[in-house]
Amino acid sequence: MxxxxxxxxxxxxxxxxxxxxxxxxxxxxxxxxxxxxxxxxxxxxxxxxxxxxxxxxxxxxxxxxxxxxxxxxxxxxxxxxxxxxxxxxxxxxxxxxxxxxxxxxxxxxxxxxxxxxxxxxxxxxRGRPAPRGPLLLAVDGSPAGNAAAGFAFAEAALRGVPLVAMHVWNTWSEPTPYEGPADPLNVVVDLDRLRERHQRLLEEAVAPWRDGRPEVSVELRLERARVRHALLDATRDAQLVVTGARGHGGFTGMLLGSVSQALLYHAGCPVTVVRGTE
Incomplete structure (x- = not known):
């Protein structure tokens, strides 16, 4: 290249x-x-x-x-x-x-x-970047997201700004079977175990790049919320958001994951989309 x-x-x-x-x-x-x-x-x-x-x-x-x-x-x-x-x-x-x-x-x-x-x-x-804001990385654990993490660390180093690696999760995206209207999903699943699993996903997503970029200050941000809403809200305080081209577990016929498309259309700051190698 x-x-x-x-x-x-x-x-x-x-x-x-x-x-x-x-x-x-x-x-x-x-x-x-x-x-x-x-x-x-x-x-x-x-x-x-x-x-x-x-x-x-x-x-x-x-x-x-x-x-x-x-x-x-x-x-x-x-x-x-x-x-x-x-x-x-x-x-x-x-x-x-x-x-x-x-x-x-x-x-x-x-x-x-x-x-x-x-x-x-x-x-x-697009949007209005926050000149003094961090670089925001949307973490989802997918191969495209891993490529996005590498780009985000390099970009943060070039700009000399901190990196916020953000992963948003909720019970509705989990593959746990729903046992009926009498069993709300937040009762059926073990929320503490889920939170720990998503925390590991976030940590593992940045681990391959963190040691190679010691000059980049990294904040790991884990939120339980509606994914698109939480990420779009976070873009208001960022100077750039970086996302993978395909989300984890999305519809195979979609060109981009729904989160990536939402950021392209509605983010409050410029957006970089990075393709994975899958």
Missing amino acids: NDTVIVGVDGSPSSLAAVDVAADEARLRGAGLRIVHAFSRPTDLDPMIHGVLAQAEQRAHDRAPGLEIARTVAPGETLTVLSSESRHATLAVVGERGRSGFGNLLLGSTVVQLAAHGHCPLLVV
């Missing part, structure tokens, strides 16, 4: 904000930045887009002076172009909203498909 950060640009305020984030990420990594624009029809490639790309490039230079910057203008649908470019990138960055092409990513399935099938982690710039 090349040391290149790519960013999708269409001239919208959202995509220009993504350029700022992508420039920061490239600078942190000592990587180059590639500004990418896709067009589906020749008429879409008018002189205005060259001005847009020039504006984006100047913005990146102002944000990170000395950054190596290249441009790619390619024919094709947004997903096809970005997916192809992601083969040669360490990180892809897109904005939450736009005009066309890269625009309206979150209004359809493009960003979900790119997060699920792209060849590098995808950072979606």
Whole structure:
């Protein structure tokens, strides 16, 4: 994988904000930045887009002076172009909203498909990041979640910020059989044993990475709550949330786990989705 950060640009305020984030990420990594624009029809490639790309490039230079910057203008649908470019990138960055092409990513399935099938982690710039907040890692114990943990530790080290590894659980997601209306699930199951098991899951998720990143301050946060609600609430105080591309035990036909999709659509800060190797 090349040391290149790519960013999708269409001239919208959202995509220009993504350029700022992508420039920061490239600078942190000592990587180059590639500004990418896709067009589906020749008429879409008018002189205005060259001005847009020039504006984006100047913005990146102002944000990170000395950054190596290249441009790619390619024919094709947004997903096809970005997916192809992601083969040669360490990180892809897109904005939450736009005009066309890269625009309206979150209004359809493009960003979900790119997060699920792209060849590098995808950072979606959305919400209002807390500049002094921690990096939030959503832990679920899945293979994709393990890959996300590695990315989160590296990103926290690059940014010089603490990491909050958060695992949310509840009895309704447990495989314990329900014995009837007279036996509420919180009576049937052993809550203390469940809590201990989820605590171990959380500890084991960060253990492979913690020793290798001693400079990263780590807080383990275990909550019994509704998973999506608790994680979305935690994103309000974070500068970035990192999640795996597929949750543990999700529907096999889903491109992303439901928690990952909820974060992409509703998180209060930027979201990075990391694919596992499963």
